[in-house]
Amino acid sequence: MTTERNNYCVILAGGKGSRLWPWSRNKFPKQFTDFFGVGRTQLQQTFDRFTHILPKENIYINTSCDYLDLVRGQLPEVAADHIMAEPIHRNTAPSVAWAVHRIMMFDPKANIIISPSDHNIVNDTAFYHNINEGLMFVEKNDAILTMGVSPTRPEPGYGYIQKGVYTGEGDIYKVQAFTEKPDREFAQMFMDSKEWYWNTGLFLSNTKYLRQCLCGFLPSVLPVGEIGEKITTIKEEEVFVRENFPRYPNISLDYGVLEKSENVYVMKCDFGWADLGTWHGVYESMSKREGDNVVIDSDVILEDSANNIIKLSKGKLGIINGLDGYIIVEKDNVLFICKKEESSSLVRKYANEVQIKKGEEFL
Template sequence: MTTKQNNYCVILAGGKGRRLWPCSRDKHPKQFIDFFGVGRTQLQQTFDRFAQVLPKENIYINTSCDYLDLIREQLPEVSSDRIMAEPIHRNTAPSVAWAVHRIMMFDPKANIIVSPSDQTIVNDNAFFRNITDGLQFVENNDAILTMGVSPTRPEPGYGYIQKGVYTGNGDIYKVQAFTEKPDRQFAQMFMDSKEWCWNTGLFLSNTNYLRQCLYGFLPSVIRDEESGEKITTIEEEEAFIRENFPRYPNISLDHGILEKSDNVYVMKCDFGWADLGTWHGVYESLSKREGDNVIIDSDVILEDATNNIIKLSKDKLGVINGLDGYIIAEKDNVLLICKKEDSSALVRKYVNEVQIKKGDEFV
């Protein structure tokens, strides 16, 4: 596949992944796990996918200092100047601001793809086609382009994007509105209307325009150019980040930039997609066995058990009777059994409660 040297990707791999607790743990979160037993972790699969459409040296990894050793272990082909390890956890807007600054030090005319590290893409060829078309659009337009897919179910755990005016260019529309995690009734209305797409968390832009947006809406994110101090080396940049990053706002790119910018567009994509961030999302995205159970790389005996998602350690046998619609997940010193439906809030609640009552070793 042909590539352009000024197209880049930054993979966001710094999250703690607590919505997939207890299999995803603070010291070893979901992006570093071979969750499905396929031989490659979620991060490695994401890297492999972009390496088919971009030069490998144009792929950057954003993460936390806590996970730097895991990045080096799992992606030894990525050089140290392509890894940005944040000294403290912040949301995606500061992460992307740093990535834009790093890439523009090497290439001031870069186009950039920002990607989560924990997605399933069903059709790689369609994905490559959509990405290629999207990069061409942002190279020729000062815009932020989000990648959307048509909902296949009324999923309350996802973000939604409403299509606005058609641009006349491919399947690209002006964004009318964003909605984050609607209740199930609204999610059903969104799906029925055909006006809304799931927000995949993938977005593209040219770095010049994206930097303008970051300066306009988040002036505290990058201060070197505002103060007149020109950073020209990675060593200077990393020293600046160590000193200033803890002061940056803990705000997502969606809230900090996408919901405030005028030039935000959505491409309706057809590559097939699932967010692997929640137990319910994983259940919905995978093929079901007898009784509509999803069994992930686990050894189980089931009787009168339906609509469950089960993930156990390799050396464990699970015998499950009489459960309908549950998460049964076990890792090291924690076993979780809870209702699957809209479980994101429940799991988050349990993680916080366990951390307070039992300590960090259980999260």
């Protein structure tokens, strides 16, 4: 069994969520919204879930300086030195490197869970079991463990992990390959093969090994190696971050470390999972009502309409007639309607166009 006090979680909550525009906005991204109308935001639900596995004081939040006040407001129980606010947006590798250093300053024997802040978990009991099993594995092994879920549809918007040799422990396999966002035909082949899992973005490792990987594959990310060893207080660390973080590469942990390391494994998990990444992905993952429409916490009257996803603000009534296969999203000062199948490219296209023609207030 792992020692609970040596287990930690870092929740990554600094993303802008731009693919879910206009519900997710630059000043108020999706992780800070109560997307499903359950009374807790995505970030709060993620935090709540990990408090069933770890002591609250072992949970850290990584975010952007832009969202520091949002994190403090939504998670007042998290101590100030457990919130790491980056001075500029970067990808997950620099974020994880900073978190590893922060935790190892106080516990060099730590095991760490890296978790997104905006995923939908269906079965919490299975989630707790899978995470605890994973923590026991990384405590005993110098390895990075990814959490995989069997695909339920040929989703081209997700990353995929191919399992390799069985380890002999639980449902854990050596990783054979990673593939990011294949086209639908390949996604169908992956699904049919039973060898590929969806990459949930959840990673576990012991911090000693993870720091070793970061030093070896990404020596330019902070604060690892000799420089990191000389920084022994939070004050010193935060000064270092403010001065150096903008120089660090915009690179993901997946690309920078996982795809290069020899000791990466995947656990087949059964907790049920959806990435709230794109409108089409949300549609595919949700249960459907009459006409295969998905209505998310919204007041609507539908007639002669099918295969749509609808998300409106509280207090707004939507009356929709004759639409098939559309996204209808309203938030604050933006109403966005487009064909569902083309939504990923159109969200990006129109968000860029709006920024140029109308300014930041609409993003």
